[in-house]
Amino acid sequence: MTTKTPKKKVVKTVIEYKCSPLVSFVNRVSAIINSDDTTVMARNKPVDFTRHRCFSSSSAIMYFAFRHRTNTGFELNSFFSDVGKLKNRISRQALFANGKKLNPYVFRYLTQETSKEFYKSELVKKLNGYIVLAEDGTTIEAPDTPDAIRYYTLRGNGKLSIADQIEDAKRKIKLAMLYDVLNGNIIDFTYNNFNYSEIPMCMNHLYTLKNHVTDDPGKYLLLADRYYPSLKIFSFVEYMGMKYCIRGKKNFYKDLVKEMKSDDEVIEVTPYKLAFKELSKYPECEAYFKENESIKIRVVRHRYKYTDKDGKEAATELLYFTNLSKDEFSAEDIIDLYSRRWGIETDYKNLKSILEIERHISTNLNIAECCILGKIFMMSIFGIIGKEIDDILRNVYMISKAEGNADKYQYEVNTQQMIDVLRKQGILDGILNGRKRKIRNAITTVIELLNKIKVPIRPDRHYPRWNKYVVSPPKNRYRIDGREHAKVKRFKGIYRTVRK
Structure with missing residues (x-):
């Protein structure tokens, strides 16, 4: 009689196998962002980001890449708190002044350099x-x-x-x-x-x-x-x-x-x-x-x-x-x-709906381009981490299936929750300040929580939510958990659900 391996033991074994290469890759990304070559690429003019200040070119890159709040003031509080420098928080005016100095092309350069490093890794x-x-x-x-x-x-x-x-x-x-x-x-x-x-x-x-x-x-x-x-x-x-x-x-x-x-x-x-x-x-x-x-x-x-x-x-x-x-x-x-x-x-859906790539914080075109291109660079990093977590979930499912202990559905990570956990565990501080232990802790935590932030993959499942006609508008002020009671607009005397 064969004994089934407990799921927790299966998960732990897969995590130990996958975590180290992923941490090593993010450490190399940190080194690229903080390199002298990146500092030169980040300047719109040769004199930009030459003085030693609390908001360096690396900080500007990280801010625009990992921006996630709807309000600039709250975002500044969140960013400086996440990197462990809340007392050094700058004003909105200082942010926009630095944003005009940042060359948007630096995000394409970082994306290419990150790709080059990724295909040298064991993660491919x-x-x-x-x-x-x-x-x-x-x-x-x-x-x-x-x-x-x-x-x-x-x-x-x-x-x-x-x-x-x-x-x-x-x-x-x-x-x-x-x-x-x-x-x-x-x-x-x-x-x-x-x-x-x-x-x-x-x-x-x-x-x-x-x-x-x-x-x-x-x-x-x-x-x-x-x-x-x-x-x-x-x-x-x-x-x-x-x-x-x-x-x-x-x-x-x-x-x-x-x-x-x-x-x-x-x-x-x-x-x-x-x-x-x-x-x-x-x-x-x-x-x-x-x-x-x-x-x-x-x-x-x-x-x-x-x-x-x-x-x-x-x-x-x-x-x-x-x-x-x-x-x-x-x-x-x-x-x-x-x-x-x-x-x-x-x-593209994740860029537009989860990362809100079209949410602009300034009418200045240079800052707008930094906001857009920074999110693409961010999506590349988190996309690699997400695919690795999906691979862990797939391996766990296959092992459990072979032992007759599998769940009804396969699972994949919830991207938005994964990004939120990584931020709260200090991955921004780890990348910006080169703190390898913070990076390892953030990635290990999100992998350990994968059973809490996963969603089932249900093939051929689609419930139309938008552009549906309803009898009357919802009575609740807010939607329940972001799903029920979608917003509506009046169209030819009839109410129709809309995304915004």
């Missing part, structure tokens, strides 16, 4: 030997200021008035990033005006991956949605030796796809003369087609069945373009692989 998780990356873009609302209108509204042909530009573009920033879906790491990100194309932004991220993050691009696999298929992306990735799986639109190479006799075939694409003009903008793409007259692309066709909003059975045809071989990934594996791209959508 792979799928069939590949590090799976996803590329996607979104829009971020910029503050309502003349500078934001000038830089980030729709740049048309001069026929649009300022009022029309504001109405059409809503002062939105186009943000794109390259995201590691298995490890929660943001490798690189770029931002531009509202109507900037996402393909050149993707190319910039691939250059960062090639030139800065890794010497072996062949172990990386790129996922992207149907707005990314192009000869530029395909040839560039092939030249680098990477793999890709990109969903295509219905009209993408439709003549070649129509000739397919099965749902999993290789097509051969020869670029037209006009295409070479675009390809010549990138030396790697041009070099690829100098060596090859055409490019071979594997196409997997999948018929997806679903129930529409009227409750009727419907179906749509999905196309996946890839250079993965059938020996590595079958057609079913390709479909499952592409579904992992959803991780970047979840990360």
